[in-house]
Amino acid sequence: MAGKKTINNKSNEKSKLKKYYINNSKKYTADTYARFDLLLESGKGAKLKDIEGKEYIDLGSGIGVNSIGYGNKNYINAAANQLKTLQHTSNLYYTKPYIDLAKKLCTITKYDKVFFCNSGTEANEAAIKCARKYSFNKYADNNKDYKRYKIVTLKNSFHGRTLAALSATGQEIFHNFFFPFLEGFSFAEANNYNDTVEKLKDNACALMIEFIQGEGGVIPLDKEYVQKIKKYCEENDILFIADEVQTGAGRTGKFLCSEHFEIKADITTLAKGLGGGIPIGAMLMNKKCSCVFVNGDHGSTFGANPIAAAAALEVLNIINKDLLKEINKKSKYIKNKLIKLSNVESVDGIGLMLGIGLKEGLNAREIAEKCISKGVIPLTAKNKIRLLPPLTITDKELEKAVSILCECIG
Ligand SMILES: Cc1ncc(COP(=O)(O)O)c(C=O)c1O
Structure with a gap:
């Protein structure tokens, strides 16, 4: 019982800390970004962790920047x-x-x-x-x-x-x-x-x-x-x-x-x-x-x-020749899985730079938020879901991320 109370207290503290930082971001930095409600703290491989310890598979890599993932x-x-x-x-x-x-x-x-x-x-x-x-x-x-x-x-x-x-x-x-x-x-x-x-x-x-x-x-x-x-x-x-x-x-x-x-x-x-x-x-x-x-x-x-x-x-x-070959395989894997979804109109792009066109009426930002709540972070571009994962993402990480993505897009 005492153990459960300590965990709850810690989680309350983290959630307060998250609010504190987000409020200060809004108070002290220019209002130029429509940020998601996420305070990220660390990363390993293609995974990110937020302040509350929740893990996410990263399909955006800081908008195509963290090409070799985290912690190499x-x-x-x-x-x-x-x-x-x-x-x-x-x-x-x-x-x-x-x-x-x-x-x-x-x-x-x-x-x-x-x-x-x-x-x-x-x-x-x-x-x-x-x-x-x-x-x-x-x-x-x-x-x-x-x-x-x-x-x-x-x-x-x-x-x-x-x-x-x-x-x-x-x-x-x-x-x-x-x-x-x-x-x-x-x-x-x-x-x-x-x-x-x-x-x-x-x-x-x-x-x-x-x-x-x-x-x-x-x-x-x-x-x-x-x-x-x-x-x-x-x-x-x-x-x-x-x-x-x-x-x-x-x-x-x-x-x-x-x-x-x-x-x-x-x-x-x-x-x-x-x-x-x-x-x-x-x-x-x-x-x-x-x-x-x-x-x-x-x-x-x-x-x-x-x-x-x-x-x-x-x-x-x-980023050597072997890694580049893997990128093409991973790209095919993602395209094959996504194009079969009933809510997907198109999958465009080359390698690990992909855009998922959605059926009319669907909102990319809302789908991205749903993905985040389930532990996957995609990007959006116009009204598409955009994927720019770390080039070093493992097959296992990718399989899990794509399965959650498919579930959220439907
Ligand atoms: C094709 C292209 N050119 C230029 C830029 C600007 O780069 P930066 O944000 O590093 O200045 C971007 C950023 O998204 C881009 O996608």
Whole structure:
């Protein structure tokens, strides 16, 4: 009897503590997120634990960030050892971790150079600047009417939250309040070759695309369209920028999603899964673009930070060919199970970046909440259930999570 009372008291205390933190979050932080009612405290493998000790299988990995799950010893040691040794220097000096990381990234992806920053938005910002300067160097020629600075992106895209990245984002909903947005962006219809070419003909220096529109609802582009428009860009010296912030670093079962489309972009941006949970962004440049930025053109105080670089280097060691093969198997398993459900209209995406289209009348947020109450954390995108589990999720964890997901979707 006394034992039961102690347990009840502890659980009351935890629940009070949860309320205390959630109230303080609301009181002291900007009101920019519609958070779920969860206070998470720890993780192991693909599992998370909340303050009350309840376990969840994570199918969102912090929006595609925790690519190697939680508690990986090598990853922790890499970051912790670097923290103990030297946490930051700025880019006034050389440090080993970012140099090793740059070499490894270039070797894996066959790019020539990398610029490091701290997020996906920043990587895209760097790409926009790089493309504009590439064109200016080559075509401005003291021309006062020079206008070859336009960046064409796709309708329904998402490229980030700074003013340039918002200006590049092809969704009306993001073009409110913060006027004036940047000049020089236009939006083509995805998979519409003629419309894209028409927009590119109007003084474009670059086309920027996501191979799978993630925030837009997990919608992959057509391979034929991508290949055809890439060829047009090549023939007209228009740079092809691949925003692989969400699709990159193994998420789709290839290190870069561009491999599925059998093309190589002039510039590829990475972030999210690259650091496994420690903030890092990267802009990869091919030969054509590798010498555009010179001393003073761009920079970042935290970019190339030694802890982030050491952690990312370990992430790259873990995301090897064997792991990538497993991702494709796991993807098939999820798709096969979900597509059979009567409330599921479609399952789109590649690898472990999947979007589940629901029958009309169903609400993705409500289904996500139901899943959470049963111990599984999915994401949503538009009115789809979105899955971005850790790439290292085990078969057992996945089977359990998918069975709960199926039960909740119905
Ligand atoms: C394709 C894409 N680009 C850019 C971003 C912005 O990245 P970050 O939030 O790291 O700035 C995101 C984030 O969701 C994204 O999905």
